[in-house]
Amino acid sequence: MRRAALGLALALTLPTAAAAQAPLVAQGCLGCHGASGAGSAAIPGLSGRPAAELAAAMRAFAANERPGTIMGRIARGYTEAEITALAAHFAALPAGGSR
Amino acid sequence: MNTTLSRRGFLAAAGAAAGAAAGAAVLARPSIARAQGAARLLVVGGGFGGASAARFARIAYPWLDVTLVEPQSRFVTCPYGNLVLAGERGMADITHSYDGLRARGVRVVHDWVEGIDPVAKSVRLRGGASLGYDRMILSPGIALRWGAIEGYDEAASQLLPHAWVPADGGQTALLRRQLEAMEDGGVVGIAIPGNPFRCPPGPYERISMIAQYLKRHKPKSKILALDAKDAFSKQALFQDGWKQLYGDMIEWVPLSKDGKVVRVDAATRTLETEFGAKHQVAVANIIPPQSAARIAISAGLADNSGWVPVNPRSFESRAAPGIHVVGDANNGAPMPKSGFVANNTAKQAVAAAAALLRGEAVPEAVYFNTCYSHVGDEYGISIVGVFRPTDTGIAEVPNSGGVSPRGDLPEQRRAEAAYADAWYASITADAWG
Numbered sequence: 260m261r262r263a264a265l266g267l268a269l270a271l272t273l274p275t276a277a278a279a280q281a282p283l284v285a286q287g288c289l290g291c292h293g294a295s296g297a298g299s300a301a302i303p304g305l306s307g308r309p310a311a312e313l314a315a316a317m318r319a320f321a322a323n324e325r326p327g328t329i330m331g332r333i334a335r336g337y338t339e340a341e342i343t344a345l346a347a348h349f350a351a352l353p354a355g356g357s358r
Numbered sequence: 359m360n361t362t363l364s365r366r367g368f369l370a371a372a373g374a375a376a377g378a379a380a381g382a383a384v385l386a387r388p389s390i391a392r393a394q395g396a397a398r399l400l401v402v403g404g405g406f407g408g409a410s411a412a413r414f415a416r417i418a419y420p421w422l423d424v425t426l427v428e429p430q431s432r433f434v435t436c437p438y439g440n441l442v443l444a445g446e447r448g449m450a451d452i453t454h455s456y457d458g459l460r461a462r463g464v465r466v467v468h469d470w471v472e473g474i475d476p477v478a479k480s481v482r483l484r485g486g487a488s489l490g491y492d493r494m495i496l497s498p499g500i501a502l503r504w505g506a507i508e509g510y511d512e513a514a515s516q517l518l519p520h521a522w523v524p525a526d527g528g529q530t531a532l533l534r535r536q537l538e539a540m541e542d543g544g545v546v547g548i549a550i551p552g553n554p555f556r557c558p559p560g561p562y563e564r565i566s567m568i569a570q571y572l573k574r575h576k577p578k579s580k581i582l583a584l585d586a587k588d589a590f591s592k593q594a595l596f597q598d599g600w601k602q603l604y605g606d607m608i609e610w611v612p613l614s615k616d617g618k619v620v621r622v623d624a625a626t627r628t629l630e631t632e633f634g635a636k637h638q639v640a641v642a643n644i645i646p647p648q649s650a651a652r653i654a655i656s657a658g659l660a661d662n663s664g665w666v667p668v669n670p671r672s673f674e675s676r677a678a679p680g681i682h683v684v685g686d687a688n689n690g691a692p693m694p695k696s697g698f699v700a701n702n703t704a705k706q707a708v709a710a711a712a713a714l715l716r717g718e719a720v721p722e723a724v725y726f727n728t729c730y731s732h733v734g735d736e737y738g739i740s741i742v743g744v745f746r747p748t749d750t751g752i753a754e755v756p757n758s759g760g761v762s763p764r765g766d767l768p769e770q771r772r773a774e775a776a777y778a779d780a781w782y783a784s785i786t787a788d789a790w791g
Contacts, residue, residue: 283722286414287724290784291780294791333758335744
């Protein structure tokens with residue numbers, strides 16, 4: 260329910276292409292951050308965290324302003340629209356994941 | 359010279375398989391019953407690509423009727439197999455059941471696909487049944503090119519294991535047993551193929567993990583790595599780690615220093631290189647040249663390279679509409695043939711198949727890869743890449759991706775080793791969970 264409502268809000272507020280792409284672009288994150296974005300052992304979870312926090316983290320990684328091991332190399336590959344869409348996607352998932 | 363010979367053998371084998379498939383296509387079938395009216399997605403191959411596709415299809419497109427055909431009743435992964443060789447993991451840790459996919463509504467059929475009829479949109483199973491489909495995700499993995507290295511055939515692999523196609527895990531277990539049985543002071547020979555092949559950093563992680571085992575248990579032993587190329591994935595990082603952790607235990611011989619193995623004698627465990635050097639070793643791991651799996655070749659999907667050309671947005675075969683080929687079997691360069699790429703691109707292929715079934719446009723794509731390698735205990739390194747389809751193929755996004763930094767960075771290495779373990783848990787759950 261909550262996810263559907265936020266998904267609708269997302270579709271209304273984001274550029275259409277990026278919004279439609281969000282679930283697919285987010286798939287790349289799941290290989291490490293848990294099949295539901297809930298995290299996995301040493302790798303932190305993404306789901307349920309505020310979109311602004313997630314997007315800010317990605318931008319900081321991309322700009323080498325946040326220490327990390329591999330996220331800087333990753334973040335620089337994504338567009339601003341994708342980062343916004345990714346952040347909104349994981350923010351809309353319940354913390355701990357749903358799947 | 360050797361290339362000519364092995365190619366001829368390869369094409370002859372492929373031709374024989376194609377003939378067999380064509381002859382069998384006329385055989386009929388008891389068709390397996392299915393849900394009425396639902397679009398049928400048939401997934402062939404239950405590895406990282408196929409399992410991920412089946413799971414994602416059920417989650418994202420519940421209107422699809424999903425059947426998965428996979429010969430093995432449980433799947434043993436290549437990733438983390440090198441840690442099994444080191445004694446750091448057990449076989450159970452890298453073995454995954456299909457119960458999770460069944461619970462998600464995937465019909466799992468344990469059988470071999472013997473032939474594909476892309477016009478009639480059906481496949482023939484070894485068990486005799488045929489299965490129709492509306493769209494197929496084909497993720498068959500690789501075939502080892504027996505005979506590409508003279509003397510290296512399936513029988514020889516029982517003496518000199520490849521451990522590169524795990525199947526039931528037998529090859530990985532065999533190589534582990536041989537390492538355990540070897541006396542201290544023995545030489546472990548590893549033959550490594552040229553590009554492209556499954557898991558570009560894999561042979562070098564294997565060297566590392568075998569060295570870790572030998573250093574602890576058989577410290578007088580050596581590793582002789584004979585390589586058919588002059589450069590490899592994460593090379594500087596691996597070589598830094600080898601020197602730091604294992605001293606002079608590892609000798610890596612590149613192509614230009616006569617590193618290419620062209621002939622083996624299984625009985626005497628002798629590896630012979632291009633210019634005639636003969637290396638007799640105590641344990642030999644032969645990773646031979648590879649192609650797309652036989653079913654992709656017999657169905658006529660592969661080109662002369664031995665790999666399957668695909669549309670870079672839909673992964674639909676250039677030769678057979680309706681069949682989306684993912685995983686190591688396709689020609690996805692510059693993306694590596696990795697489990698991560700198989701998992702990631704399988705989802706794009708499913709999304710494309712779903713869109714095409716509904717008469718919609720294939721969605722925009724961005725592809726992602728991360729490959730961690732263990733170099734030693736609490737010592738991990740990585741390569742990552744973000745890729746996008748272009749008009750002509752696939753391209754890595756400029757100024758992104760790349761490998762871990764070099765230097766004395768113990769915290770980075772420790773963190774990446776821990777992240778590697780977490781990656782394995784995540785991606786296997788995202789495929790089989």
